[in-house]
Amino acid sequence: MGEKKFVLLLCFFAAAMSTIRGEDPYLFFTWNVSYGTIAPLGVPQQGILINGQFPxxxxxxxxxxxxxxNIFNNLDEPFLLTWNGIQHRKNSWQDGTLGTMCPIPPKTNYTYHIQVKDQIGSYVYYPTTAMHRAAGAFGGLRVNSRLLIPVPYADPEDDYTVLIGDWxxxxxxxxxxxxxxxxxxGRPDGVLINGKSAKGDGKDKPLFSMKPGKTYKYRICNVGLKNSLNFRIQGHTMKLVEMExxxxxxNTYQSLDVHVGQCFTVLVTxxxxxxxYLMVASTRFTKSVLTGKGLISYTNGKGPASPEIPEAPVGWAWSLNQFRTFRWNLTSSAARPNPQGSFHYGAINITRTIKLVNTAGKVDxxxxxxxxxxxxxxxxxxxxxxxxxxxxEKVFKYDIISDNPPAKDADKMTMAPNVFNMTFRNFVEIIxxxxxxxxxxxxxxxxxxxAVAIEPGRWxxxxxxxxxxxxxVSRHTVQVFPKSWAAILLTFDNAGMWNIRSEVAERRYLGQQLYTSILSPARSLRDEYNIPDNALLCGVVKGMPKPPPYSI
Incomplete structure (x- = not known):
């Protein structure tokens, strides 16, 4: 090979490597979604497995x-997953809800491409079609900090995901x-921890192990359908370090109330x-308490776990007081190399206040x-x-609900697609x-x-x-106690169609949700991505030619 050709090839190779290094890394997964028999509470039932696994x-x-x-749907009905808490910057096309995507038809596949842009923390994924969440197909999704971003605690000995939920x-x-x-x-039949519930008969296998003197990270997420759960570990305290x-x-806690859809990360020494020792998750705010247990074993430890389970708190006032102890760490770095405390949200003027009132009733x-x-x-x-x-005009109407619903209309109920039209980059208060x-x-x-407040009474x-x-704390899920209200503040700066929903599965399925449409006036790639090439089309748009793409 001549010297000039060699130099040209070397330059080409260097340029290619620079391009490769300039793009963020890729992680590839192939998931086969199928039915399978499971018996987490001892009763055989049909579950939904991913690569044969539950969870x-x-x-x-x-x-x-x-x-x-890449998801292969081997079920006999359409299927979708949502990535709960992942922000999908400029990319609601991958959100995995029926308001943004056509479900994956049976015996076909679809490839999600999501980027965990400028995020850290503990999240979950779960199905949004039918009542598939009640059969499984949920799991943990963790986003670790990049090495160049300091984390406000020492590296733990190991990192464990703990999925708790009613079943x-x-x-x-x-x-x-x-x-x-x-x-x-109705009432669930039990509570699971990572798809199991320890029997306490001496035959249970440990879910996790710990070395004496070492500190471990536990990511605790409530993937259940209905019930808030209190989580605790026999004889151990938990230091809360991250939330959604x-x-x-x-702060250090003896136990934590984890409401449906929420994730907490704690350090346990x-x-x-x-x-x-036993991990315990028990239902809160229920007449009869259901309890799930999981085993933690010390390496080289001797002796079974005590049968005495630590008591859970009583009443929702305790839970409200715990919420008030949660505070954002203003001295730590975020996923980007700038301090979290630089976001002075309290100094931004509110441009719109929206009150969302949940009601139950009957239609037909x-x-x-x-x-x-x-x-x-x-x-x-x-x-x-x-x-x-x-x-x-063929599918839905914007703003069919008011920002401040009249009290006299509280008992009225109509079934329709519910979409709020939001102004791009407005700072909004939602009650x-x-x-x-x-x-x-x-x-x-x-x-x-x-999540700036939760209080009893009317707002x-x-x-x-x-x-x-x-x-x-900047987060993506908030509880609202009985006869109470919660207030959140945010800037609607992520263009797309986004779901506001109840995390209680039966409520979401039967209508307690809505969508927010945030359109960028510029219609620019700087604000929102074009529809993916592999997007599934259904309904009235099936077979239609794609609109002209956005440009920079």
Whole structure:
């Protein structure tokens, strides 16, 4: 080879390597979703497995990684997964809800491409179609900090994901028939920890092990359908270090209330006598308490776990007081190399206040749940596709609910697609007001928000004096206690169609959700990505030519 050719090839190779290094790393997964028999509470039932696993595989990623998941749907009905808490910057196309994507048809596959852009923390994924979440197909998704970003605690000895949740022994199809027939799910049959519940008969295998004197990270997520759970570990305290993507002030707790859809990360030090100990998750705010257990074993430990389970707290006032102890760690770094404390959200003027009131009622004699009187239904054409293709008039109407619903309309209920039209980059206050006797858990896709207050009673503007405007935790899920309200603040700067939903599965399925449409006036790639080349099309847009793509 001549010298000039060699130099040209060397330059080409160097340029190619520079390009490769310039793009964030990729992680590739192939998941086969199928039915399988499981018996987590001793009763054989049909479960939904991912690569034969229940719960599904854990995704271990790092800030800014591109996560590519090729899902083969081997079920006999359509299927979708949502990546709960992942913000999908400029990319609601990958959100995995029926308002943004066509479900994956049976015996076909679809490849998700998500980027965990500027995020850290503990998250979960789960199905959003039918009542598939009641059969499995959920798992943990962790986003580790990049090495150049300091973490406000020493590296733990190991990192464990703990998925807790209530569980029904009835099949997901039976539970769906209950809801479609107008009745609630009723009381669950038990509580699972990582798909199991220890029997305490001396034959249980440990879920995790700890070396004496070492400190471990536990990522605790409630993947259940209905119940808030209290989590605790025999003889050990937990130091809270992260919550739904934000480092927190490192308070120490004997137990933590984890509401549906929420994730907490704690540090636990193996500083007790070397033997076995029980993790305990028990239902909160229920007449009869259901308890799930899992075993932790000290290496070289001797002796079984004590049968005495540490007591759980009583009442929702205890849980409210615990919420008030959660604080953002303003001295730590975020996923980006700038301090979290630089986001002075308390100094931003509110441009819009929206009150969302949840109600329960009946339509045509069947149970439904609503937000401001509208019980959401998913049209055959996903809302995002209808908007992108310019055929919204055939699918839905914007703003069919008011920002401040009249009290006299509280008992009225209508079924329709429910979409708020938001102004891009407006700073908005949302009040979740709960007039019912049951606890609520609300989640917003595509964003983190500042949970500035939870208080009993009804919200009025005077209640703003109780807001935490300094160090409220930036998170994506917030609970609302009975006869109470919660306030969140956020900037709607992530263009797309995003789901606001109840994390209580039967409420979401029967209408307690809505969507927010945030359109960038510039229609630019700087604000939102184009529809993916592999996007599935359904409903009225099936077979239509793609609109002209956005440009820079």
């Amino acid at each position: 599904g595989p854990n995704i271990n990623s790092t800030t800014n990684n591109n996560v590519v998941v 029904y022994t009835k099949s997901h199809s039976t539970l769906r028939k209950f809801l479609d027939g107008g009745r609630a799910l 993507g934000s480092h927190t002030v490192q 193996a500083d007790q006598k070397p033997k076995d 004699g069947k149970l439904r749940y609503a937000v401001n009187g509208i019980s959401h239904i998913d049209p055959v054409t996903p809302l995002k596709l209808a908007e992108y293709y310019g055929v919204t 979740f007001e709960n007039h019912e006797k049951s606890i609520q858990s609300w989640h917003l896709d595509g964003y983190s928000f500042f 009025t503007p005077e209640r703003r004096k109780n807001y935490n405007l300094l160090d409220a």
